[in-house]
Amino acid sequence: MAPRALVERLRTESGAALLLVGVTVLALVWANSPLSGAYTHLWETSVNLDVGELRFDMDLHHWVNDGLMVLFFFVIGLEVRQELSIGSLRQRSQRLVPLVAGTAGVLVPALVYLAVAGGAAPQGWGVVVGTDTAFLLGVLALVGPAMSNQLRVFLMTLTVVDDFLSVAIIGVFYSDDVRIGPLVLAVVCLGVLWLLGRMRQWRSAPYVVVIVVLWGATVQAGVHPSIAGMVAGLLVPAAVTRRADVLHAKSLFRAYWQSPDAAGARNVQAGLARSISVNHRLHEVLRGPVSLVVVPVFALANAGIDLRGGALADALGSAITWGVVAGLVVGKLVGVSLGTWTALRMRLGLLPDGVGPGSVLGGAALSGIGFTVSLLVVNLAFPDPADAQAATVGVLLAMALASVLGWLIFTVARVRWGETTADLPVTLAPPVDDELDHVRGDPDAAHTVVEYLDFQCPFCARVTGMNVELHEHFGDRVRYVVRHLPLPDVHPQAFLAAVASEAAHRQGQFWEMHDVLFSHQSQLELDDLRGYAADLGLDLARFDADLDDEELHDLVRAHAASAAASGARGTPTFFLDGHRHRGPHDARTLAAAIEAAESDPAARRRS
Known part of the structure; x- marks a missing residue:
């Protein structure tokens, strides 16, 4: 080896x-x-x-x-x-x-x-x-x-x-044999660490220095x-x-890519560290x-x-x-x-x-x-x-x-008890239905990528551009499907945004609303949603009625239930050809998993 x-x-x-x-x-x-x-x-x-x-x-x-x-x-x-x-x-x-x-x-x-x-x-x-x-x-x-x-x-x-x-x-x-002087110094060090955290100090060096002093003080104190x-x-x-920190690091790297020098490299390192x-x-x-x-x-x-x-x-x-x-x-x-x-x-x-x-x-x-x-x-x-x-x-x-x-x-x-696993399910349930699911791409594509998303999630595919990169890499060999998994405990507007996308679907503009919602993640109140519907040329009276339609609310809840049945607990969660992907979900990793599945079907279950 x-x-x-x-x-x-x-x-x-x-x-x-x-x-x-x-x-x-x-x-x-x-x-x-x-x-x-x-x-x-x-x-x-x-x-x-x-x-x-x-x-x-x-x-x-x-x-x-x-x-x-x-x-x-x-x-x-x-x-x-x-x-x-x-x-x-x-x-x-x-x-x-x-x-x-x-x-x-x-x-x-x-x-x-x-x-x-x-x-x-x-x-x-x-x-x-x-x-x-x-x-x-x-x-x-x-x-x-x-x-x-x-x-x-x-x-x-x-x-x-x-x-x-x-x-x-x-x-x-x-x-035993505790010495008071070094013990007091150790307590002071703990206080300094607490202050560094409260001050949101992002550099690791101050923490390391204080921890070394803390260690020495505890050894001398007999603790x-x-x-x-x-x-x-x-x-x-x-x-x-935070997505904002990631975007800032990305802008620093873009500047370095356009004009590589030592100062730019240092800025990139600092930006990555802060994120x-x-x-x-x-x-x-x-x-x-x-x-x-x-x-x-x-x-x-x-x-x-x-x-x-x-x-x-x-x-x-x-x-x-x-x-x-x-x-x-x-x-x-x-x-x-x-x-x-x-x-x-x-x-x-x-x-x-x-x-x-x-x-x-x-x-x-x-x-x-x-x-x-x-x-x-x-x-x-x-x-x-x-x-x-x-x-x-x-x-x-x-x-x-x-x-x-x-x-x-x-x-x-x-x-004896049939406990063959101690994990979440890994199989998509129910399978993709071309009539009921939102599908982007060739219906006869060789591979299907399903994403459970939340319109306020800062790392879902529409925001990161991952789905675009997959399409550029595979072309018509991959189709992309989305299902809703709003997380109201962290994203309070996500559920209504999901209903709004389904209301737009009834007027034939799901993907247009999907893109608009992701472009305005921080503005998803009811008035904002109505404004986006107007900008898309939707019938507002019908849109308002559909927002209140319990059938659409049940549809979003059904998507969340299917996420639970499939083992998805957060967003984004991806399924590749019906199997839950585990690990990093960047475009390169997902593309590698799909390519591995083409040569070894068992690789889907190991991804």
Whole structure:
């Protein structure tokens, strides 16, 4: 496999999980080989850093756990902020079920651990509260349903709660000898990050500088820096990309294209940066190094335990080992499942579409993969090497057992309960009807592109010009169909605009009204719509009557219902030859998917 292809494979969730497994095995083999002394010596190497009167004197093992891992928790914080601002935690109906499930998935494992090992080492309860999100999603990709995106979203939302609580527990219960001066500086840094967000600072450099100071302050204060990483990520603002910013970046690039020079290139870079939130930019830059470097290095530094000389037998006879195993494997399964069931019974929300009870049970089992967070807490909770060794064996054993248990549950769910997927539908329902649908192009075209649109959506095809580019590329080989999916919670005028287009259709001018509405997205009030109808020469009396016609309102609702039945949840959503397209929806990507479908029909289902 070529190096580039290998890196791309490792960047996938399943690839990252396999990488972690490989590194974990390497650490175990190294620590139990004749070269075990080199392994121990490597991580005990002292690395000193002096900054003025400040001195950071730690061995390499602590630099990994207290330094590199801050990036890991910072990325988690960025992801939590994204979910809170624009993702699955934004709406109450979407966040309450995973919130309850995630909280129960922290409390129940801790209680299970204390019931099994509380008499021997009660301080170890924090080992079983966390879930390794990256590892969980990687194993899900390997053993879960072939299509499990909705389950993946549910589990990610659940582990967001899990991770937040876990980091809070680390910061509160596993920090000691706190120094007030550096702690005050850390709080000031958090205040500066909040101010940068409030000031809508779009450059990433100020955030990075403050976060570095924050890390140093928390280390000097004696507080575990994981909590600083998480909170810092939470304070970096995330926002939906605005069409106006994209258009501004486009104008800057056009100027550079017409007159390329260094100043123009710098303006383009700044314009592109301003169009994407600093949260998303930092996340895009860091997620690759964190998954491919930081977490594997952490695994190499922490998973290498010497099991020779009866150490494994001692660990298997320790209450700590089995307390960790029971807490992660049994506690997570029971806690997450019970929390989900309780939230559903209390009608706090619903499971994502396409996710059945078997999938929830399988995901709950996989949440017993603690690994990264668990190994970090092992080093904080157990000063005795023998106890730490027993806990590490428990974490590794739980990882294997949770993965096998998840696979078994998913298999039973598929065979006995018919849960072959845990995702939204991917097939267009109902199929295109030439008599009922709005079709542009040759009715006998080889390919059909269907777009669910919202007339206020700033990224739908008419605005971006995507449909024009597809026609220029394929000519009469592609026909273009539109259906309505107004999103009234974010675009309040979209529904009436959709009805207006159907009213224009009754007078034979749907596409003319379609183009006018997209050309005036910010002006879609009733008087505006009547003005556009007049400009098009429509009969206004008939147009007004049709706007009030409940039959047209039902037609728009029927389009929205077909979107739900087809798996479309936002705009624009495209279907290529009857199959929902997933991924980027620029003209080049869609054209490539259509061309791939011509040579390999199965490619439509993978697009």
